[in-house]
Amino acid sequence: MTTTDTRLLLLSDADNVLVARATIEAGETVAVSGTPVTLTARVIMGHKLARRTIPAGALVLKYGAPIGTATRDIGIGEHVHLHNLKSNYTATHSLEAARADAEGEQQ
Structure with a gap:
């Protein structure tokens, strides 16, 4: 049991992510999954x-379905969001505003 x-x-x-x-x-x-991070x-x-x-x-993968593509290697326990994930469903111009918002959240 992990x-x-x-x-x-x-x-x-x-899924390869946890919420x-x-x-x-x-x-x-x-x-x-048993690894301290x-x-x-x-x-x-x-x-x-x-x-x-x-x-x-x-x-x-989230809900067993693809939600996007990793834009760089993402380590175990690392935050998965707009800084390292490209949506396969949302137009790029919509993501630019969301990325700016996300960067403000992380500061």
């Missing part, structure tokens, strides 16, 4: 963390 922090939710066994059930602050350590950035409720390493170009 243990994962109770603040993280696995929606489908096929934060609560805000987790930078510097806190969480267990991700210290977060380098604040992850707010509803955002995703990598369940395992996701290589650049790989599909990111």
Whole structure:
């Protein structure tokens, strides 16, 4: 049995991300599939963390379905969001505004 922090939710066994059930602050350590990971950035409720390493170009799976493509390698426990994920469904011009908002959230 692999243990994962109770603040993280696995929606489908096929997923390579976990969803934060609560805000987790930078510097806190969480267990991700039995691996302790210290977060380098604040992850707010509803955002995703990598369940395992996701290589650049790989599909990111949530609910067992692809939600986008990793734009760079994403390490286990790393925040998965607009800074390292390209939506396969949202037009690029819509993402530019969202990325600017996300960068403001992380500061």
